[in-house]
Amino acid sequence: GQQVMQIPQYQHVQEGEDFTTYCNSSTTLSNIQWYKQRPGGHPVFLIQLVKSGEVKKQKRLTFQFGEAKKNSSLHITATQTTDVGTYFCAGRGGGYSTLTFGKGTMLLVSP
């Protein structure tokens, strides 16, 4: 079945540094979504990318969907302590398929 791999598993940065997490699918995706889960919380939907090569921004967060629609990335510019949490990508195949979640990247930001 469809697999979604996410790297790195964990990253610790100093506040102000940039951060990137990468997501790769074994199959072509119809769309990809990104979620953030704060420590002790539940995943919260951030964004959905649908088009090949699509780039979307939310303040300091930049999301990209690869040309082949098999990979994606989330880049955070100048991290803040409020960015702490686990970031998940979730890919959807064709038709009525459900989302397949990556295992997430845990981000720790030191002040």
Added chain:
Amino acid sequence: DVKVTQSSRYLVKRTGEKVFLECVQDMDHENMFWYRQDPGLGLRLIYFSYDVKMKEKGDIPEGYSVSREKKERFSLILESASTNQTSMYLCASSSYRGLSGYGYTFGSGTRLTVV
């Protein structure tokens, strides 16, 4: 504000008990999902439903069943709880199917411990 409510935040049950986890959404969403989340394993889909009285197996349905008698309510049932079902259980809902699928709204989760 859009909401998915799970009946219990923490639950402790004994091995062999029948356990019911309840989830209610107030957004008139068609789709509802049950996931379990374990360290190092991420989110794994147990069961999902696209409509009332309809259910589909996810990736790890063994030992679980579900019920969706009303559109807003999706129940997860552990027929005979075992210690390897100790986990965080997350319910989610979404609108639309297929390519135009929308983001999932998750509940706060139920941390189940089976002793």
